[in-house]
Amino acid sequence: xxxxxxxxxxxxxxxxxxxxxxxxxxxxxxxxxxxxxxxxxxxxxxxxxxxxxxxxxxxxxxxxxxxxxxxxxxxxxxxxxxxxxxxxxxxxxxxxxxxxxxxxxxxxxxxxxxxxxxxxxxxxxxxxxxxx
Numbered sequence: 001x002x003x004x005x006x007x008x009x010x011x012x013x014x015x016x017x018x019x020x021x022x023x024x025x026x027x028x029x030x031x032x033x034x035x036x037x038x039x040x041x042x043x044x045x046x047x048x049x050x051x052x053x054x055x056x057x058x059x060x061x062x063x064x065x066x067x068x069x070x071x072x073x074x075x076x077x078x079x080x081x082x083x084x085x086x087x088x089x090x091x092x093x094x095x096x097x098x099x100x101x102x103x104x105x106x107x108x109x110x111x112x113x114x115x116x117x118x119x120x121x122x123x124x125x126x127x128x129x130x131x132x
Contacts, residue, residue: 042072043122048098050084050091057094061101068106068125078119091119099123 004023007014044067046060064074076098078091095112102123110122 039071043075044072045075045077046098048076048078048091048094050078050080050087050094052094057098061098064098064102064123065105068102068123071125073109073125074102074106074123076121076123080117080119085117088114088119095119095121 001017002020003015003017004020005013005015044064046064048057048060052060064076067074076095078095080088080091084091092112099108099112099121105126106123107126108121109124110120112119112121
């Protein structure tokens with residue numbers, strides 16, 4: 001048996017006479033359980049191009065919905081290559097269409113923003129759902 005200081009911040013400090021090995025084991029178990037219950041948010045990315053066809057668009061939208069239903073955040077990017085950069089409004093309408101498609105399951109966390117050769121928007125789940 002050992003004299004273990006349980007709460008040193010309290011006045012007066014709290015001490016117990018217990019087995020130190022068992023005490024440290026219980027602390028490790030509590031920390032492990034808390035770590036297990038923590039929810040890690042993952043950012044998934046969906047990449048589109050201004051000339052993405054309707055079937056590919058629908059396919060990527062379904063994938064984004066699955067990611068959001070799993071509780072992950074989704075970054076939607078429209079990538080411009082070469083001369084596509086001159087027609088950014090096409091990519092902007094595509095991104096807005098994508099955001100409208102997912103508006104019932106997700107909320108916009110970051111508005112569409114143009115950076116370099118890409119336009120990005122970040123979506124988060126509308127209601128928090130625990131991962132399985």
